Amino acid sequence: MIHALLGLLGCQLAGEVICRLTGLPVPGPVLGLVLMVIFLLIRRSVPASVETAAQTLLSHLSLLFVPAGVGIVSHLHRVRDEWLPLSVALVLSTAITIAVTALTFHIIQKMLGRRSTSQETPQ
Amino acid sequence: MSPHLPNDQAVTQLWVYLQASSLWWLMATLLAYAIGVALHAAARKNPLVNPVGIAATLIVCLLLLTDTSYERYFSGAQFVHFLLGPATVALAIPLYHNRERVRQALIPMTVALLVGSLTGAVSVVAIAAALGASRETLLSLASKSVTSPIAMAITEQIGGIPSLTAAMVILTGVIGAMIASPLLTALRLKDPLAGGVAVGVAAHGIGTARAFQISPLMGTFAGIAMGLNGLLTAILVPLLFSITQK
Numbered sequence: 001m002i003h004a005l006l007g008l009l010g011c012q013l014a015g016e017v018i019c020r021l022t023g024l025p026v027p028g029p030v031l032g033l034v035l036m037v038i039f040l041l042i043r044r045s046v047p048a049s050v051e052t053a054a055q056t057l058l059s060h061l062s063l064l065f066v067p068a069g070v071g072i073v074s075h076l077h078r079v080r081d082e083w084l085p086l087s088v089a090l091v092l093s094t095a096i097t098i099a100v101t102a103l104t105f106h107i108i109q110k111m112l113g114r115r116s117t118s119q120e121t122p123q
Numbered sequence: 124m125s126p127h128l129p130n131d132q133a134v135t136q137l138w139v140y141l142q143a144s145s146l147w148w149l150m151a152t153l154l155a156y157a158i159g160v161a162l163h164a165a166a167r168k169n170p171l172v173n174p175v176g177i178a179a180t181l182i183v184c185l186l187l188l189t190d191t192s193y194e195r196y197f198s199g200a201q202f203v204h205f206l207l208g209p210a211t212v213a214l215a216i217p218l219y220h221n222r223e224r225v226r227q228a229l230i231p232m233t234v235a236l237l238v239g240s241l242t243g244a245v246s247v248v249a250i251a252a253a254l255g256a257s258r259e260t261l262l263s264l265a266s267k268s269v270t271s272p273i274a275m276a277i278t279e280q281i282g283g284i285p286s287l288t289a290a291m292v293i294l295t296g297v298i299g300a301m302i303a304s305p306l307l308t309a310l311r312l313k314d315p316l317a318g319g320v321a322v323g324v325a326a327h328g329i330g331t332a333r334a335f336q337i338s339p340l341m342g343t344f345a346g347i348a349m350g351l352n353g354l355l356t357a358i359l360v361p362l363l364f365s366i367t368q369k
Contacts, residue, residue, distance in 0.1 A: 005209075008209040008212045008213060009208075009209055009212075011212045011215075012208045012209055012211075012212050015212075026273075026353075026354060026357070027211075027270075027272040027273050027276070027353070028208070029207070029208040029209075029211035029212055029272070030211060030270075030273070030350050030353060030354070032208070032211065032212040033211055033212050033214055033215045033218075033350060034215075035212075036212050036213075036215035036216075037215045037218055037219055040215060040216070040219040041219070041222075046216055046219060046220070050216065051216060053213070054213035054215075054216040054217075055216075057206065057209060057210040057213045058210065058213055058214070058216075058217070058332075058335060058342075059335075061210055061328060061329075061331065061332040061335065062174055062175045062300075062328075062329055062332035062333075063152075063153075063156045063174075063175075063178075063203060064203055064204065064206050064207045064210055064328075065175050065207075065271075065293050065296060065328060065329055065332075066152055066155065066156055066175055066178045066179055066182070066200070066203065067152060067196075067197060067200035067201065067203055067204040068204060068271050068289045068290070068292070068293050069175060069176075069178075069179035069290065069293035069294070069297070070179050070182045070183055070186070070193065070196060070200065071193060071286055071289050071290045071293075072179070072183065072290035072293075072294070073183045073186050073187065073193050073196075074193045074286055074290075075284075075286070075287050075290055078260065078287065082256050082257065082260055084254055085250070085251040085252075085253075085254035085255055085256035085260070086251065086256065086260070086264075086291075088250060088251075088254055089246075089247050089248075089250040089251035089254065089256070089264065090247065090264075090267065090291065090294055090295055090298055091298055091302075092246070092250050093243065093246040093247035093250055093267070093268075093295075094243075094268070094295055094298045094299045094302065094325050094326060095302055095306060096242060096246050097239055097242050097243040097246065097268060097321070097324060097325035098299065098302070098303055098306055098307070098321045098322060098324075098325040098326070099306060099310060099321070100238060100239060100242045101235045101236075101238065101239030101242070101317075101320055101321035101324045101325060101348075102235075102307060102310065102312045102314075102317040102318055102320070102321035103310065103312070103317075104231075104234055104235040104238045104239065105228075105231045105232065105234075105235035105314075105316065105317040105320050105321065106231075106312055106314060106317045108230060108231035108234045108235065109228070109231040109314075109316075109317070112230060112231065
């Protein structure tokens with residue numbers, strides 16, 4: 001477990017340091033993700049402890065968003081004043097984005113599938 | 124300890140202690156989430172009964188009832204919030220396991236990401252503007268589909284309110300997690316790759332958490348889409364705003 005924590009936090013820290021040194025507009029953890037993938041590609045396998053720690057963290061991923069979500073409490077007056085544009089824009093825009101992105105992916109994959117001989121049907 | 128029954132003053136003192144205690148607010152966060160998960164299970168995992176939405180609503184009510192500031196609450200909740208960093212790094216593991224599928228889907232994924240990223244930012248600003256939202260609100264909404272640390276940085280750059288963005292990001296994630304399955308079913312898109320990318324682009328980490336519930340493959344694609352959408356939006360939104368200002 002200690003090794004897994006060191007690995008995950010180490011990648012995050014390395015990501016943060018690189019971001020600060022280079023001024024990249026990327027958050028440290030995202031760069032840490034990239035570093036971890038590179039490490040795994042070089043190692044050609046996932047250490048068992050890292051596998052377990054990652055599964056534990058990801059199985060409770062949505063819990064980690066609760067503290068930021070509660071932050072709405074500081075903006076209740078704005079929510080009261082602008083509830084209509086806020087709610088309609090968030091719901092509609094999220095639905096449109098999901099639909100447009102999924103359809104784009106589907107259409108492009110179909111176009112490519114017709115040209116190439118290797119047809120792979122996703123489940 | 125005094126052997127007497129606690130009187131009003133003792134209760135008040137206890138509350139003063141608890142309210143200032145990080146441990147209590149950390150517990151409250153975990154407890155509220157546990158209630159959310161239990162309700163989600165009781166509703167047969169109906170995506171409309173979202174654990175994050177329930178947990179955040181419960182805590183907001185508690186803070187309002189007890190007149191507690193968000194800063195005080197966050198002193199305890201920060202320990203949960205902190206884990207977002209290592210959890211983001213942990214997304215590397217499913218990504219590594221599914222690297223072949225990712226390589227094969229690189230072209231449709233890239234195109235879908237570009238289109239989805241633009242759609243997410245432009246549609247929310249256009250709709251909110253049409254309905255009369257204030258300028259500050261519009262600036263804070265533009266990056267609503269992006270994972271919160273990137274979204275807050277973007278908002279800061281274009282002159283919105285970062286903490287408002289954080290709340291809007293979570294709300295977007297909850298909405299996305301709620302509507303993704305019914306919407307994709309209605310569109311007859313069963314491909315977990317297309318669905319994963321869509322949920323990751325539109326609803327970042329909460330959408331990704333929802334996608335992992337459906338299948339690890341869908342979760343993986345959602346995770347990649349979330350990360351790349353963050354980068355893309357960080358470039359696109361400030362660019363769009365600088366163009367429309369002129």
